[in-house]
Amino acid sequence: MPELPEVETVRIGLASLLEGGTFRRVTTRRADLRFPFPERFAERLAGARVLRLERRAKYLIAHLSTDEALVMHLGMTGRFHIQAPGEAKPHLIGDYEYSTGAAPKHEHAVFEMQGGGRITYADPRRFGYMLLVPEAELAAHAMMRALGVEPLSAELTPAYLASRAAGRRSDLKAFLMDQRIVAGLGNIYVCEALFRAGLKPGRPASVLATPTGKPTAHATRLVAAIKAVLEAAIAAGGSTLRDYRQADGQAGAFQETFCVYGREGEPCVRPGCRGIVRRNTQAGRSSFFCPVCQR
Structure with a gap:
């Protein structure tokens, strides 16, 4: 999709x-x-x-x-x-x-x-x-009313993520893909954002908040990573999964710069890291991550 x-x-x-x-x-x-x-x-x-x-x-x-x-x-x-x-x-x-x-x-x-x-x-x-x-x-329509904040908007802040993550037992991958929290994030860009933020997909979402509900450094890095990966993907015209094309008919190019998605068994691209990208399954979806530099 x-x-x-x-x-x-x-x-x-x-x-x-x-x-x-x-x-x-x-x-x-x-x-x-x-x-x-x-x-x-x-x-x-x-x-x-x-x-x-x-x-x-x-x-x-x-x-x-x-x-x-x-x-x-x-x-x-x-x-x-x-x-x-x-x-x-x-x-x-x-x-x-x-x-x-x-x-x-x-x-x-x-x-x-x-x-x-x-x-x-x-x-x-x-x-x-x-x-x-x-x-x-429109705002109250069943398809719209439960949607969370737009990830590229000013509403997505470390404080917002911390407020939604405090005390949660769900993992970061499931938390970020919950459309009621952040609207529009999907599997590919969640994997890429978590890599940029140095966070494992399976860590509990609660790591984004302190015991008092304030944002942690993890939350700050994650917000920056989400925005950066989406902005880069849009600038590249999206990701080609077989046949995706841009308005001018050219294939989207962002998949050429994936750090972890679809790279199971390949060396980690982070400078100085000797990890090998792994894949596991979370809620029926493949998660790709580096077991060394994502913690």
Whole structure:
């Protein structure tokens, strides 16, 4: 499943065509994705202008002039092809895990923009979904209300992590992947952030807080590591897991700089460390770490 940097890369690619644009016509080619399309989906979007396109956790949210929000989740294999006015053919801006080309049977929604431009949503496994939510109800919507802070926002601080981690028995990996605490973090970037912070995935989350609930040095290092690894991944256009691509069709490059993820059995990249990267399983997901310099 795409993680936060990949979703942000898609948002950047879509924004140039969507933000400030108006839907001329919307076509759905089936009744549902993971969930049914909203009632009168195409009719409600036709003529609506996109005021801004943002990302919340792993959701894309288009805020509309109709006082509704188009909420989109890519699932495992959702991706967009965009064709800007004057372009001869569309290009891909999101392809995760499975490469199926542009087979029409997988193209489930088409958004045509006034003044030209076309966006096609394809999803071979149909785990993605789209919702139309009144703006006034968006924050309280079931998909949004329990989300934690954005990891790249000013809200993610050592003090915040310490306040949520105090007394917790769960391990750091599970703590960071809890979307109610930090929104949008996934397996790859949690492994990479914990390596940068020098913390083992299996350590108890309570190491981030002192007995009085103040942030420890671990919390300070971890916040800096989370922000740094996400910013670097976004700058690199995300990570290519088989076929992820950026807005210009180029493969994301961050996977070329992974320190631990997918590197089981390889030497640790930290200067002076002689450790060998290990992999274990936590809650059904692979964790990669250096047993020597991560403590």
